[in-house]
Amino acid sequence: xxSRSDTASFELRGVGQVRAGRTVLQDVDVTIPxxxxxxxxxxxxxxxxxxxxxxxxxxxPVQGDILFDGRPIVxxxxxxxxxxxxxxxxxxxxxxxxxxDNLAVAAELAAGDDGRFDQxxxxxxxxxxxxPSLLERPGGELSVGQKQRVNLARALMTSPQVLLLDExxxxxxxxxxxxxxxxIGSLSEVRRLTIIVATHRISETKEYAHxxxxxxxxxxxxxxxxERVLSGLPDPHATSP
Amino acid sequence: xxxxxxxxxxLLDLTWVDLTVAVGLVLIAIGVSGWHRTxxxxxxxxGALRTVVQLTLVGYLLVYIFAIDRWYLVVSALFLxxxxxSKAAVDRQDSKPAGLFGITGAAxxxxxxxxxxxxxxxxxxxxxxxxxxxxxxxxGMILGNAMNAxxxxxxxxxxxxxxxxxxxxxxxxxxxxSVRAAREPVRRALRASMIPxxxxxxVVGIVSLPGMMTGQIIAGSDPLVAIRYxxxxxxxxxxxxxxxxxxxxxxxxxxxxxVAEQLRAKDS
Numbered sequence: 082x083x084s085r086s087d088t089a090s091f092e093l094r095g096v097g098q099v100r101a102g103r104t105v106l107q108d109v110d111v112t113i114p115x116x117x118x119x120x121x122x123x124x125x126x127x128x129x130x131x132x133x134x135x136x137x138x139x140x141x142p143v144q145g146d147i148l149f150d151g152r153p154i155v156x157x158x159x160x161x162x163x164x165x166x167x168x169x170x171x172x173x174x175x176x177x178x179x180x181x182d183n184l185a186v187a188a189e190l191a192a193g194d195d196g197r198f199d200q201x202x203x204x205x206x207x208x209x210x211x212x213p214s215l216l217e218r219p220g221g222e223l224s225v226g227q228k229q230r231v232n233l234a235r236a237l238m239t240s241p242q243v244l245l246l247d248e249x250x251x252x253x254x255x256x257x258x259x260x261x262x263x264x265i266g267s268l269s270e271v272r273r274l275t276i277i278v279a280t281h282r283i284s285e286t287k288e289y290a291h292x293x294x295x296x297x298x299x300x301x302x303x304x305x306x307x308e309r310v311l312s313g314l315p316d317p318h319a320t321s322p
Numbered sequence: 323x324x325x326x327x328x329x330x331x332x333l334l335d336l337t338w339v340d341l342t343v344a345v346g347l348v349l350i351a352i353g354v355s356g357w358h359r360t361x362x363x364x365x366x367x368x369g370a371l372r373t374v375v376q377l378t379l380v381g382y383l384l385v386y387i388f389a390i391d392r393w394y395l396v397v398s399a400l401f402l403x404x405x406x407x408s409k410a411a412v413d414r415q416d417s418k419p420a421g422l423f424g425i426t427g428a429a430x431x432x433x434x435x436x437x438x439x440x441x442x443x444x445x446x447x448x449x450x451x452x453x454x455x456x457x458x459x460x461x462g463m464i465l466g467n468a469m470n471a472x473x474x475x476x477x478x479x480x481x482x483x484x485x486x487x488x489x490x491x492x493x494x495x496x497x498x499x500s501v502r503a504a505r506e507p508v509r510r511a512l513r514a515s516m517i518p519x520x521x522x523x524x525v526v527g528i529v530s531l532p533g534m535m536t537g538q539i540i541a542g543s544d545p546l547v548a549i550r551y552x553x554x555x556x557x558x559x560x561x562x563x564x565x566x567x568x569x570x571x572x573x574x575x576x577x578x579x580x581v582a583e584q585l586r587a588k589d590s
Contacts, residue, residue, distance in 0.1 A: 101587065137495050139584055159583050164497035174492035177506070190497045232492075239497060 090115040090150065090243055090275040091136055097144035098131050098299075105131040106299045109145070113277060113292070118269050120286045120307060121279040122314065123296035129279035130171070132296065133245045136277070137168040149243075164191055167236035171248040173228035175220030180211075180231050183220055187238035201238060208271065209234035210264050226257040230264070237268075243275040244268070250285055258285055265289065287311050345370070384458065393452035400438075400461050404430055407465045411473040417480070425573035426472050433472075433566030434464045441558045460558070463534065467519065467559045468566035475515035475567040476574055482507035483578050490585055500579040508571050515567035519560055526556055 091113040098106040106128045113119050121129045134140045135147060138159050147154040154162065176183050184202045206213050209230040215223070223231065229249060236244060246265065250258035266289035269276050280286050290307035295314065303310050348370040355363040387395050408427040412418055438461050442448040448456045483490065486507055493503035526532060534555055538548035578586055 138582060139491060139495060141580075141582060141584070155582075160497045160499060162497075163495055168495040170488065170492060170495070172488065174488050176489065176492070186493070186498075187496050190502070236496065 088114055089148075092148040092151075093135075093145065094148075095145035096135065096142045096147060098128075098135065098140065098142045100131060100140070104299055106135075106142070109299075109301055111294055111301050111304055113275070113294075115275050116269070116273050117291040118266065118276045118278065118286075118289050118307075119292040119294065120283075120290040120311075121277060121294050121296055122281065122283055122286075122311070123302075125281060127296040128299040129296055130247050131299075133168060133247050133277065133279055136243070136245055137163055137166050139168070160190075164239040165241050166243040166245065167239060167241035168245040169229075169232045169236050169247065169249060171251055173225065173232040173252075175223070175228055175231065177220075179217050179219055180223070181216040183231055183235050184216075184238050187235045191239040205234040205237040208237055208264075208268060210260070225252045226254075226261070229253065229261065233261075233264070237272075241274070243277070246276065246278045248279055248281070250280065250282060255285075258282065262286060262289055283311055283314060341374075384454070387454050387458070391454070393450075396452040396454045396457055399454070399458060403458075403461060403465055404434070407434075407469040411469045411476070414473045415477055415480070419577060421577055422476065422574065425577075426476065426570055429472050429566045429569035429573065430465065430468050432569055433564075434461065434468045434562050436565060437464050437468075437558050437562040440561070441554060445554055445558075459534070460555075463555055464558055464562040468562040471515040471519070471563040471567045472570045474518075475511045475570045478514040479507055479511035479571050479574055482510050483575075484588070487585065487588075494583055494585065500575070500583050500585075503583075503585075504575050504578070508575060511571050512567055515571075516563055519563045523556055523560065526552075532556075 089112045091111075093109050093111050093113075096106055096109040097104070109128075109132070121132060123129060131140070135142055136149075136154075138154060141155070149157065149162065149166065157165075176186050181202060184205065185198065188198050188201060202216065203213055206216065211227065211230050211234060215227065215231075220228065220231065229252070233244075233246075233249070244265075249265070250261055253261060262285050265276060265278065268274055269289070278286060278290070287307070290311065293304065293307040293310035294301055295303040295310060303313075348366060352363045352366045355361075355366055383399070387399055404427065408423060408430055411426045411430070412423045415422065438457065441460060441464075442451070442457060446456060446460075483504065489506070490503045494500070522530065532552050532555065535548045535552040538551065539545050580586060
């Protein structure tokens, strides 16, 4: 299979998906560049979440192929793939216990206990811009913004190459949302991560995005350099409910 | 034959007239149900009728099996009981996915079967090995409890898997296996199915007097022998419940995931 794996993180070829009897993605042919931030924009129900779920293999498409680093996604052991391609959900999910317990789950999945947990934990707390004193706090007591950052930190514990973020700012006030996007922007630089952010709040992402895809009714209607794609996109058209 | 001698020597016989008087007790239950519109009045009536019919038939069947005294009849009876219990456990579920009957049947077969073999061979030393006077009542008690546990476990597992979808997918998305992702639902389903048995171990003899023991005592057995039997029964229920619940839960858990460790959609 010919691929552009030298620069592409993901390549989707003729991908179609059906969920709950509804076609949510159709004929999706796109390339997602490596080490850059790609934003997925478009109205709710346009297929953004469905696309992210395919990349983490929480679902498999009904049609088409997905390549990751030039290899079909189905050729990877699924648990290995998911550690390399972390997904952070729109609504943060806290596991039982403290923030530290949450990070420990991911550490255990990534490598088992290699004795570096404390160091790794403080590293990802720093990257997610969380106060290390939160480590011993029960997850349930945090604000939504903090939970979202803990989810981000937890995803980073498996040392992924790709970070998929589904509407990470949707539950946050504008100021917190901007701060989180800034964190995400610096993550891409510091860790050279490939980051794919689904969002309907274009203004927040413009500053950090390199690449953009517009999804509407399950089809990619535009893709390319984010400045070009996003500037031609009136905000209201993407922010409709 | 010894068993028939026992049946022929009732201490205080219960006549059909006495049973008719006992129907008054069911009428009380039906009255309460109808009064508060619980929707159970009809079920109570049907249940009472089924109790009479089923137990009477079983009574005659037991007399027949005891009298014929053949191992294959006893074994057939045990399998029939197993099949009925499996169906009853599955029927109690709100949704009955394909495969649950097989999983439940396997769980009850292993959980109850192994427990029965252990008790009859190693504890009670039943002789001959198929002696229906022991095997059938023991299996009935084992199966009744195992069936409840299996039904509770399956129902709870499904509920937990549904309410914890987001959490399970969050585990999967991090690279957890389905076994790891479903650990909490499994734990909760097992707890829910085993708690009634633990509770009954705690209060037996204080709050509750078990039916088998009281039955033996009323029928004239030495209370100390009856109690020793009851202790064995309580222990065997623990094993039957735990084994059946764990087999149902582990078997059923697999059906919620695809081979690619994906949580199946709710509607499939």
